[in-house]
Amino acid sequence: MMRWVTFAAAAAALIGSLATAPARAEGDHMALPKQSWSFAGPFGTFDRAAAQRGFQVYNEVCSACHQLHHAYYRDLTGIGLSAEQVAAIAASKSISDIGDDGAPMDRPGLPSDHFKAPYANDLAARAAQNGALPPDLSLIIKARDGGADYVYALLTGYSAAPSNMKMSDGMNYNKYFVGNQVAMTPPLSEGRVTYADGTPASVNQMAKDVVTFLAFISEPETEQRKALGVRIVLFFVLMTGLTYAVKRKVWSDVDH
Amino acid sequence: MAGLHKSEFTNPVINWVDSRLPIFTMMQKEYGVFPTPKNFNYFWNFGALAMVTLMIMIATGIFLAMNYTAHTSMAFDSVQRIMRDVNYGWLIRYVHANGASMFFLVTYVHIFRGLYYGSYKAPRELLWILGVVILLIMMATAFFGYVLPWGQMSYWGATVITNLFSAIPVVGEPIVTWLWGGFSVANPTLNRFFALHYLLPFVLIGIVFLHVAALHVTGSNNPLGIDVKGPQDTLPFHPYYTIKDSVGLCLFLAIFAGFVFFAPNFFGAADNEIPANPLVTPAEIVPEWYLLPFYAILRSVPSKLGGVLMMFGSIGLLFVVPWLDTSPVRSCKFRPVYRWFLALLVIACIVLGMVGAHRPEGIWVLLGRLGTIYYFLHFLVILPVLGKLERPLPLPESISKPVLRGGGPLPSGAAAKPMEKA
Numbered sequence: 001m002m003r004w005v006t007f008a009a010a011a012a013a014l015i016g017s018l019a020t021a022p023a024r025a026e027g028d029h030m031a032l033p034k035q036s037w038s039f040a041g042p043f044g045t046f047d048r049a050a051a052q053r054g055f056q057v058y059n060e061v062c063s064a065c066h067q068l069h070h071a072y073y074r075d076l077t078g079i080g081l082s083a084e085q086v087a088a089i090a091a092s093k094s095i096s097d098i099g100d101d102g103a104p105m106d107r108p109g110l111p112s113d114h115f116k117a118p119y120a121n122d123l124a125a126r127a128a129q130n131g132a133l134p135p136d137l138s139l140i141i142k143a144r145d146g147g148a149d150y151v152y153a154l155l156t157g158y159s160a161a162p163s164n165m166k167m168s169d170g171m172n173y174n175k176y177f178v179g180n181q182v183a184m185t186p187p188l189s190e191g192r193v194t195y196a197d198g199t200p201a202s203v204n205q206m207a208k209d210v211v212t213f214l215a216f217i218s219e220p221e222t223e224q225r226k227a228l229g230v231r232i233v234l235f236f237v238l239m240t241g242l243t244y245a246v247k248r249k250v251w252s253d254v255d256h
Numbered sequence: 257m258a259g260l261h262k263s264e265f266t267n268p269v270i271n272w273v274d275s276r277l278p279i280f281t282m283m284q285k286e287y288g289v290f291p292t293p294k295n296f297n298y299f300w301n302f303g304a305l306a307m308v309t310l311m312i313m314i315a316t317g318i319f320l321a322m323n324y325t326a327h328t329s330m331a332f333d334s335v336q337r338i339m340r341d342v343n344y345g346w347l348i349r350y351v352h353a354n355g356a357s358m359f360f361l362v363t364y365v366h367i368f369r370g371l372y373y374g375s376y377k378a379p380r381e382l383l384w385i386l387g388v389v390i391l392l393i394m395m396a397t398a399f400f401g402y403v404l405p406w407g408q409m410s411y412w413g414a415t416v417i418t419n420l421f422s423a424i425p426v427v428g429e430p431i432v433t434w435l436w437g438g439f440s441v442a443n444p445t446l447n448r449f450f451a452l453h454y455l456l457p458f459v460l461i462g463i464v465f466l467h468v469a470a471l472h473v474t475g476s477n478n479p480l481g482i483d484v485k486g487p488q489d490t491l492p493f494h495p496y497y498t499i500k501d502s503v504g505l506c507l508f509l510a511i512f513a514g515f516v517f518f519a520p521n522f523f524g525a526a527d528n529e530i531p532a533n534p535l536v537t538p539a540e541i542v543p544e545w546y547l548l549p550f551y552a553i554l555r556s557v558p559s560k561l562g563g564v565l566m567m568f569g570s571i572g573l574l575f576v577v578p579w580l581d582t583s584p585v586r587s588c589k590f591r592p593v594y595r596w597f598l599a600l601l602v603i604a605c606i607v608l609g610m611v612g613a614h615r616p617e618g619i620w621v622l623l624g625r626l627g628t629i630y631y632f633l634h635f636l637v638i639l640p641v642l643g644k645l646e647r648p649l650p651l652p653e654s655i656s657k658p659v660l661r662g663g664g665p666l667p668s669g670a671a672a673k674p675m676e677k678a
Contacts, residue, residue: 042518070336135530139336142521143529178539221339221346228347229517236510243506247499254294254491255656 030176032149035208039148039215042230045223046216048080053195054213055079057206059089060193062137065129065184067117070138071217074111078220079213086111130170132183141211141218148211150176155207158186286472291490292497293478295655299373300476300497301504302366308505309359310464314457316352324404326450328443331406332531350520351512356398357523358512360546363391371577372598374586375477381578383470386463388574393460395547395571400453402544406446407528412541414441414449420554423561440534481587482651489655540615548612549605553631555616556624566628573635580635582643590649597638604630 038047055076058068073090077083090109093116099105109116118134119125126133135143144150153176161173161180171181188203195201216222263274263281274280323342325334338345367387370376376384403414418435422428437444475484484490491497515522523545527538543551550567557563573580588595604627611624 070333070340075340139529143526145526147526225346225350225517225520229513232513232517233510236506236513240503240506240510243499243503247503250495250499254496 030153032146032153032176035149035152037148037215038212039222042226044226046079047212049197050209050212051079051216052081052213053197053199053206054209054211054216055081056195057188057193057210058137058213061187061206062210063115063118065118065125065134066137067119068115068138068217069117069136071115071220072111073109073113073115075217075220078223079216083111130183134184137214137217139218141215143218148215151214152207152211154182155188155210156204286468286493287498288492288494290472290493291475291484291487292493293476293484293489293655294491294496295478295480296476296497296500297479298500298504299365299369299479301501301508302362302369304501305362305504305508306359306366307464308508309355309362310457310460313352313355313359314461316348316355317454317457319348320352321454324450326404326447328406328446328532331404331446335405347516350516354512354515354520354523356401357515357544357546358508359394360398362508363394364546367391368602370477371601372588372595373477373479374481374581374583374588376578377581377586378578379474380470380477383467383474384578385575386467386470388571390460390463390467391574392571393456393463397453397456397460398544398546400449400456403446403449404453405528406532408530408532408536408538409525409528409541411441411532411534412538413543414445416541417543418445420564420567423564425561477586478655479587479589480652480655481585481589482655485654485656542613545609545613548610549608549627550612552608552612552624553628556611556621556628566632570631573632577635577639580639582640583646583648584643585648585651590651591646592649593646594638594642597634597642600630601634604634 038044038050058066073086073093076086076089081089087110090111090113093109093113094106095109095113095116097105097107115138119128122133140151141147146153154174157174157176159173159175161167165173165180167173168181171183172185173180174182188206190203191201192203192206193201199205219225260275261278261281263271263278265271265274265280270280320338323334323338323345325331335349338349340346342348370384370387399413399417403410418432418441421435422432424431433439435445436442437448478484525542527540542548550570553570554563554567557566583591583594585591588598607623608627608631611620611627614620616624
C-alpha cells in the first residue's frame with residue numbers, strides 16, 4: 001500500500017509539474033521547428049566559432065537597431081576572443097561620456113563598457129523606426145517562449161504574405177510572429193556578412209550563428225553552471241547512497 | 257546553587273552555559289532522545305525538508321538583498337547585475353528562485369502526508385492549524401518575492417492579485433489604493449513588497465517554531481495513526497531519524513540541484529525576462545505553478561466576489577478540517593473507502609493546477625468547475641459524512657505488534673519487546 005501511495009504521489013507531482021509547465025508555451029505561435037544547438041543539454045557548450053560568427057552578425061546587422069543593454073564588451077572573452085581582440089572591438093566604438101571638464105565628450109570604448117546602444121533612448125528608437133521599438137536582445141533567448149528555436153524561426157520565417165491577408169503599412173509577414181505582422185524588415189539576406197573563416201553566409205547559417213551568440217549573451221554563466229552542476233549533482237547522489245548505507249547500519253538492530 | 261539548572265553535561269564549558277541557559281538540555285530532549293514512533297516511512301522526511309528549504313531560502317535571500325535595488329527604475333537591472341556581475345550571483349538567485357518551487361513541492365507533500373495519515377486529528381488540531389498559517393504566509397511571501405524582479409509577469413501578477421481585493425463591496429477600491437500606496441502598482445508598491453518579503457520569512461520562523469513546539473507536546477503521528485503505547489513503540493530521534501531524514505535530504509538536494517544547474521528556468525515564465533511595462537499586457541498572466549490550483553478556483557466562479565471568496569475559502573477550509581473529519585480512525589491505511597476519495601482530491605488539485613495554466617476556454621472551463629466542486633465537496637460533505645458511514649479496518653494493538661487478523665484474541669505472552677536503547 002505504502003509503496004503504491006509513494007509511487008502515486010511521485011507520479012502525481014511529476015505529471016503536475018510537467019502538465020503545467022509547457023502549457024505556458026502554447027499560444028498563437030506556430031509549432032517551432034526544433035534545431036540542434038551546441039549549447040543544449042546538460043553537457044552542451046557554446047560552439048565558439050559559431051558564437052564568434054554570430055557576434056559578427058550582431059555587430060554588422062542587428063546592432064544598427066537592437067541594443068545589448070545588460071552585456072559588456074568584456075563578456076566577449078566568453079566566446080573565445082582574447083583580451084586584446086575584445087579591447088580592439090571596444091576601442092572601435094565611440095562611447096559618449098562626461099569629460100574631466102564636465103562637458104559631454106566621446107571616447108573610445110573600453111572592455112568594461114556596456115555595448116553601445118544604437119539610440120539615445122526608447123523615444124528616439126521609436127521615432128527612427130516608424131513607431132516600433134526594437135527590443136533589447138541581451139535576454140531575448142530567455143524572454144521568448146521557445147527560446148533559441150523561436151528566435152531562429154523568426155529570423156528565417158519571412159515570406160510573402162498570403163494573398164487574403166491585409167498587411168498594415170510598413171509591416172512584414174512572418175509566420176512565426178504573433179499576429180504574423182512584424183515591424184522588423186527581414187534582417188538577413190544571402191551574403192549579408194562576409195565571414196572571415198570562409199563559412200558561406202546563408203540566411204540559415206547567419207541565423208544559427210547569431211542565435212548561438214545571443215544565447216551566450218542571455219546566459220553567459222551557462223558553461224560554468226553546467227560544469228559545476230555535474231559535480232554537485234554527482235556529490236549529492238553519492239551522498240544519498242552513503243547516507244542510505246549508514247541508515248541501514250543504524251537501523252539494523254531495530255525490529256521494524 | 258539556587259536558581260541554576262542542573263545540567264548533566266560533563267564538558268565544563270557546556271555545563272556552565274547549560275546551567276544558566278539550558279539550551280543544550282533542550283536540544284538533547286527535543287532532538288536527541290525525543291521518543292519518536294519507530295514506524296515512520298519516508299513521508300515523514302518532508303517536514304525536515306521544508307525546514308531545511310526555509311533556511312536555504314533565508315540564507316540565499318539575504319545575499320540577494322545585499323545586491324538588489326527595490327526601485328522600479330533599477331530593480332530589473334539590479335537582478336541582471338546579480339546574474340552577470342556578482343560572484344556566483346546566478347547560483348544564489350537560481351537557488352532562491354527554484355527554492356521557492358521546491359519549498360512548495362515538499363510542503364504540499366507534507367500536507368498530503370497529514371491528510372493521508374490523519375495527522376490533523378485530536379490531539380494535533382493546533383499543530384495542523386499552525387501548519388495552515390505557515391502555508392498562508394508562504395504564499396504571501398512567494399507572491400511578494402515574485403514581484404521583486406520587476407519583469408512583466410511580476411508587474412501584472414501584482415496588478416491582478418492586488419485587484420482581487422477590489423471585489424470587496426464598498427471598501428474594496430480604497431483597500432486596493434491603500435495596498436498599492438498610490439493609484440496603480442508602482443514604486444511604493446515595490447518598496448513595501450520588498451520590505452514584507454524580507455519580513456515574512458522571519459515571521460515564518462516564529463510560526464515554524466510554534467509548529468515544532470506543538471509537535472513535541474503531542475508527539476508525532478505515524479503511518480498506523482494509533483497512539484504510542486510505550487517505549488517499545490518509539491526510538492530516540494537521534495540517530496534513527498536524523499539519519500533517515502539525511503537520506504531524504506541528500507536525495508532532495510540532488511533533485512533541487514538538478515533544477516538549479518540544468519533547468520534553472522523550468523518553473524519560470526519567459527515574460528518575466530522582459531522589464532515591467534504598464535502599457536503592455538502579456539498575452540497570458542499566469543501565477544507560479546504552486547498557486548495555479550487556487551487561481552483556477554478563482555476563475556471557475558462566474559462572479560468576481562464569488563471567485564475571490566471561494567479562492568480564499570479553499571484555504572480557509574483547511575483550518576477546520578480537524579472538525580470536519582468525523583472518522584474515529586486517523587490513518588487512511590485503515591480507511592478503505594476514504595483512501596480513494598483522498599486520491600480523487602489529489603487528482604482534482606492536479607487538474608485544477610492544469611486548468612490554472614490554460615486559458616479559461618473550451619474543456620478547461622468545465623474541468624475547472626468540476627475540480628472546484630469536488631474540492632469543496634470533499635471537505636464539506638465527504639469528509640464529515642464518510643467518517644460516519646465507513647467501516648474502518650481493524651487497528652493493530654500497538655505499533656510494535658502486527659495487525660490482529662479477524663479481531664482474534666491477543667497471542668498469549670505477547671509482552672512488548674524492550675526496544676529502548678542502552
